[in-house]
Amino acid sequence: xxxxxxxLILLFMFIAxxxxxxxxxxxxxxANEPLVNGNIIQVKNFDLNAKxxxxxxxxxxxxxxxxxKEQINHIKIVAHVEIDPTDWGGVAFYIPDQWSVxxxxxxxxxxxxxLKPAEYVSTWKNSSDNSSWRTMIEIGxxxxxTANGGGTGTILIDLIPNQKGVTPSESLKIGIEVGSExxxxxxxxxxxxxxxxxx
Numbered sequence: 001x002x003x004x005x006x007x008l009i010l011l012f013m014f015i016a017x018x019x020x021x022x023x024x025x026x027x028x029x030x031a032n033e034p035l036v037n038g039n040i041i042q043v044k045n046f047d048l049n050a051k052x053x054x055x056x057x058x059x060x061x062x063x064x065x066x067x068x069k070e071q072i073n074h075i076k077i078v079a080h081v082e083i084d085p086t087d088w089g090g091v092a093f094y095i096p097d098q099w100s101v102x103x104x105x106x107x108x109x110x111x112x113x114x115l116k117p118a119e120y121v122s123t124w125k126n127s128s129d130n131s132s133w134r135t136m137i138e139i140g141x142x143x144x145x146t147a148n149g150g151g152t153g154t155i156l157i158d159l160i161p162n163q164k165g166v167t168p169s170e171s172l173k174i175g176i177e178v179g180s181e182x183x184x185x186x187x188x189x190x191x192x193x194x195x196x197x198x199x
Contacts, residue, residue, distance in 0.1 A: 042198065046059070057089070063174060065199065074159070078156055091141070092137065092189075096174070101123060104121055106154070109149070139155055
C-alpha cells in the first residue's frame, strides 16, 4: 500500500508539473503574438492623380489614426508616390494646425542607387494665422521649377498632436496635392488637390 501511495503522489506531482508547464507555454505564446491594429480608431484611404494634366503623377495610400475614444494620440500616413519624369511639382501633404511631424521615412526615388531619398523630401512651415495648414511635406517637388527625373517610392509620415491628444469631435483633414503645369506663360504647382477627412 505504501508503494501504491508513493506512486499516486508521484503521479499527482507529475500531472501538476505538466499542467503548470502547459499553462506557462500558453501564456508565453500569447505574449509573443503581435498586436495588430492595437489602438487604431480610424482608417482612411486616399487616391489622387494629376488627371487635369498629361502627367503620370499620383499618390495613393492609407491614413491610420491611433488613440482612444476620448483622444487621438498619433497619425500615420503611408503613401505610394509615382512622379512623372517631366513633373517638377511632385506630391505634397498638408498637415493641420494642431499637429507636428515627428518623423518621415522615404524610399523615393526607388531603384536609383546614386540618389539619396532624404534629398527629395522637404518640410515647410506656415506662420500665417489665416491658414488651416501649418506644415507642408513635399516629395519630388523642385522649387526651381525643373523636373528631377521622377520615380516611385513609399513615404511614411508620423504625426503627433501639439497638445496632449486631440478629441475625435474636432474636424481633422489632411490635404494632398500633385502635379504641375505651365498655363498662360505661368508655371503652376498642385494642379490637383484633395482634402481627406480623417475624422
